[in-house]
Amino acid sequence: MTMLTLYDAARCPYCARVRIVLAEKRVEYEAIEIDLSDRPAWIYEKNSTGRVPVVEEDGWVLPESAVIMEYLEERYPEPPLLAADPADRALARLWIFRHDDFTKPYYALRRGEEGALARLAEQLARLDAALAVRPWLGGAEFGLADVGYVPWVLRVRDMLGVALDPYAALSGWLERLLERPAVAAEAELVAAL
């Protein structure tokens, strides 16, 4: 069995999802950093959109962070990052399926669009409200839904300079996430960007 390869970019939050899952599952892998401002032509052979992340195993390639997370969950089941309960699994998948609700205002703010900060604040409040009634986005346990959002939440705080203090449950969630080495490593990486 050859080692898994991740076509990666440090600044990419979608890649961060995959890095966190791999670290949580202690999977050894080779990372190939792709320069997003000057992408090699061959990346289009791995993914027709030219985007990262892409994972490769024995010549088989898979793009799309949400699909990669699910693949890794099945390929490396321990420790599980989806709950045993089907309802909790579905809830985690719903968060990931609808991540655009959160990331659209994030990217709008990065582009400096008018009203984006207010729209992002609404989304932060929505996450905060969800986390006030359950400890993790997917329910009782840490898992893929949390991994699906934390790369952007870290960047909101550290790159866009949005204070998270007004969102007590969200801040508590992030603190608990940062106790996990996989997420702490991402925070360090974001700080160095």
Ligand SMILES: N[C@@H](CCC(=O)N[C@@H](CS)C(=O)NCC(=O)O)C(=O)O
């Ligand atoms: N839907 C994709 C999005 C991946 C994505 O947008 N990656 C960005 C970097 S963060 C990229 O490769 N951008 C280059 C481009 O859009 O051409 C996923 O979830 O993996």
